[in-house]
Amino acid sequence: MPLWLLQVMGTNPASGVALPPRWGWYVILYFFVGGLAGGLMAIAAGLDLAGDRHDQEAVRLAHRLAFPLIILCAILLIVDLGRPHRFWHMVFMSERFPRLIFKPWSPISLGSWILTIYGAVAFVEFLGTLADPPGENIGDSLILSSPRATRVLHALQRRLVPVRERIRRWPSAVHSAWKIVAALSGFALAGYTGVLVAGTSNAVWHNARLMGALFLISGTSTAYALLTLLLVRRGRTAADSTLRKLGDGDLWAVAFELLVLAITLIALGPLGRPFWSGGFGVVFWIGVVGLGLLVPLARHWVSLGPGERAISRAAACVLVGGLLLRFVIVMSPQYPRVPLWHL
Amino acid sequence: MAKGFYTDTTVCIGCKACQTACHQWNELPAENGGRTELTGDSYDNTVRLSAVNWRHVKFIEQINEERSSPGLLQGSRWLMMSDVCKHCVRAGCLEVCPTGAIIRTEFDSVYIQQDACNGCRACVSACPFGVVDIGDDGKAHKCTLCYDRLQQGKEPACAQACPTESIRFGEVSELMQLAEARVAQLKDQNVDAYVYGKEDIVGGLNSFYILVDTPEVYGLPSKPELPSHNVDTAFELSGLAAAALAVTGLASFRKTRMDEMAAHADSDGTDD
Numbered sequence: 001m002p003l004w005l006l007q008v009m010g011t012n013p014a015s016g017v018a019l020p021p022r023w024g025w026y027v028i029l030y031f032f033v034g035g036l037a038g039g040l041m042a043i044a045a046g047l048d049l050a051g052d053r054h055d056q057e058a059v060r061l062a063h064r065l066a067f068p069l070i071i072l073c074a075i076l077l078i079v080d081l082g083r084p085h086r087f088w089h090m091v092f093m094s095e096r097f098p099r100l101i102f103k104p105w106s107p108i109s110l111g112s113w114i115l116t117i118y119g120a121v122a123f124v125e126f127l128g129t130l131a132d133p134p135g136e137n138i139g140d141s142l143i144l145s146s147p148r149a150t151r152v153l154h155a156l157q158r159r160l161v162p163v164r165e166r167i168r169r170w171p172s173a174v175h176s177a178w179k180i181v182a183a184l185s186g187f188a189l190a191g192y193t194g195v196l197v198a199g200t201s202n203a204v205w206h207n208a209r210l211m212g213a214l215f216l217i218s219g220t221s222t223a224y225a226l227l228t229l230l231l232v233r234r235g236r237t238a239a240d241s242t243l244r245k246l247g248d249g250d251l252w253a254v255a256f257e258l259l260v261l262a263i264t265l266i267a268l269g270p271l272g273r274p275f276w277s278g279g280f281g282v283v284f285w286i287g288v289v290g291l292g293l294l295v296p297l298a299r300h301w302v303s304l305g306p307g308e309r310a311i312s313r314a315a316a317c318v319l320v321g322g323l324l325l326r327f328v329i330v331m332s333p334q335y336p337r338v339p340l341w342h343l
Numbered sequence: 344m345a346k347g348f349y350t351d352t353t354v355c356i357g358c359k360a361c362q363t364a365c366h367q368w369n370e371l372p373a374e375n376g377g378r379t380e381l382t383g384d385s386y387d388n389t390v391r392l393s394a395v396n397w398r399h400v401k402f403i404e405q406i407n408e409e410r411s412s413p414g415l416l417q418g419s420r421w422l423m424m425s426d427v428c429k430h431c432v433r434a435g436c437l438e439v440c441p442t443g444a445i446i447r448t449e450f451d452s453v454y455i456q457q458d459a460c461n462g463c464r465a466c467v468s469a470c471p472f473g474v475v476d477i478g479d480d481g482k483a484h485k486c487t488l489c490y491d492r493l494q495q496g497k498e499p500a501c502a503q504a505c506p507t508e509s510i511r512f513g514e515v516s517e518l519m520q521l522a523e524a525r526v527a528q529l530k531d532q533n534v535d536a537y538v539y540g541k542e543d544i545v546g547g548l549n550s551f552y553i554l555v556d557t558p559e560v561y562g563l564p565s566k567p568e569l570p571s572h573n574v575d576t577a578f579e580l581s582g583l584a585a586a587a588l589a590v591t592g593l594a595s596f597r598k599t600r601m602d603e604m605a606a607h608a609d610s611d612g613t614d615d
Contacts, residue, residue: 014568016471021464043592050596082462082481089442089461101443105571108465109441183589191581198577199570201435201471209573212581220588248595256587
């Protein structure tokens with residue numbers, strides 16, 4: 001067996017008996033929304049680097065959504081803390097403020113910094129979308145429905161447009177470097193949540209070394225799906241080139257996800273039982289594997305209805321599957337013998 | 344010099360004096376508002392270590408399955424063990440704590456600073472022994488090795504209260520010598536005893552045990568690992584996944600454009 005496969009699968013699984021950290025829906029939703037946000041940033045960077053002018057609507061959509069989503073992530077995480085008002089202890093030393101605390105070997109500490117850096121990148125990109133002419137992007141109608149918000153938006157635009165024009169004149173290498181940083185921050189956000197799961201002493205999570213890869217791929221796949229859904233809602237047809245690009249990208253992502261999930265289950269062996277048996281198993285096989293992976297894959301070969309409708313259905317399945325994947329992975333090893341309706 | 348506990352489970356009588364002393368000294372609240380709920384699991388009604396039970400006496404009944412036969416107790420035994428935080432030499436909880444609330448003290452014990460803990464629960468999932476727990480106040484709690492008593496030159500309340508010296512407190516290296524001698528003595532008596540908590544268990548435990556059955560029988564892991572053990576590999580594999588997605592994503596975005604450009608060129612050629 002190749003060495004890398006042995007490393008992935010492990011030869012002698014560890015047997016920690018950690019108590020359940022009582023992760024619930026706040027954490028599940030954070031993992032899901034974080035994956036979405038991370039994936040959006042990475043896809044936007046990819047479309048910026050390799051796409052064309054026609055893809056810019058998708059880029060602007062991703063950039064408009066990323067910042068609100070990361071704010072939602074922060075809210076979910078803060079609310080989940082036992083002492084929410086102490087959230088800043090994650091980044092600053094509480095006894096020696098303003099000294100910073102950073103433990104790169106701890107996924108949760110590293111994650112706090114990834115969230116901070118991603119938040120900064122997403123904020124810059126969000127400001128960029130505010131410099132666009134109002135009415136084109138998602139959320140514009142909400143802003144324009146309020147006279148006060150409209151006045152604020154116009155005032156912001158007067159300041160932002162000249163700044164953006166100056167930035168556009170910067171060398172293309174700087175732009176490319178920025179996009180690579182943005183993509184890396186997105187992948188880091190989507191992936192670290194899985195590493196956080198593997199970096200515990202719960203025997204099931206701990207031995208799933210591919211969890212980071214799985215979450216990263218799933219997050220990117222859900223981001224492809226969200227962009228696809230939004231573009232279809234905005235009138236793009238099945239023949240649209242951006243939709244085709246996103247569809248091709250997601251086909252790869254779903255195929256990778258299926259592969260990584262299969263290796264994870266094989267590697268875990270009987271340890272993985274909480275994922276695939278009992279009530280959680282029903283959700284796993286029908287929701288995650290069937291709905292979330294096989295149906296979107298099948299769309300490329302079997303008709304799921306006419307054009308855009310089939311694309312939307314498959315995208316919705318990917319989103320539901322991505323959420324259910326996190327539900328099963330987070331909840332089943334904590335409460336393996338608890339019926340779903342008692343959670 | 345590291346201070347710690349040596350718990351000889353072979354002389355534990357299950358009196359729970361350690362649990363009571365710990366509750367009293369640390370002013371730990373009662374569970375369920377003081378209402379006793381019987382578990383039916385031998386004499387154990389506190390079930391596990393928790394935010395309010397920093398000591399927990401386990402009762403393990405190993406009764407001969409052939410209960411109707413004469414001499415029921417032949418081959419049966421009743422194991423007891425007072426469990427506690429292991430104050431690991433390499434502590435998973437301390438390693439992951441993102442706020443710096445968990446520190447190592449001058450006695451080499453592992454201590455949670457309540458002023459800094461924000462209840463993120465990373466330590467709960469990180470402890471391979473299921474020791475750290477979140478209390479009703481939203482903060483993480485566990486045995487402090489009676490840090491306040493140690494600073495006054497006293498020994499921890501549980502060790503002082505133990506009537507059989509099943510729990511001993513002192514320098515870890517000296518305690519280990521005592522434990523080794525005790526294991527040799529037990530082996531002479533044909534008892535298959537061993538020390539749980541040497542360096543093979545996450546680098547060593549400052550609170551270690553003499554056991555006479557497999558660790559699992561006592562609810563302890565036989566092969567615990569630090570939570571960070573797989574983190575580097577997990578990050579590397581995530582990097583590989585990101586690279587694969589980047590390559591296939593860029594190829595998809597560019598390939599479709601190339602296809603279109605080719606189709607466009609073809610149609611232009613046909614038009615001509």
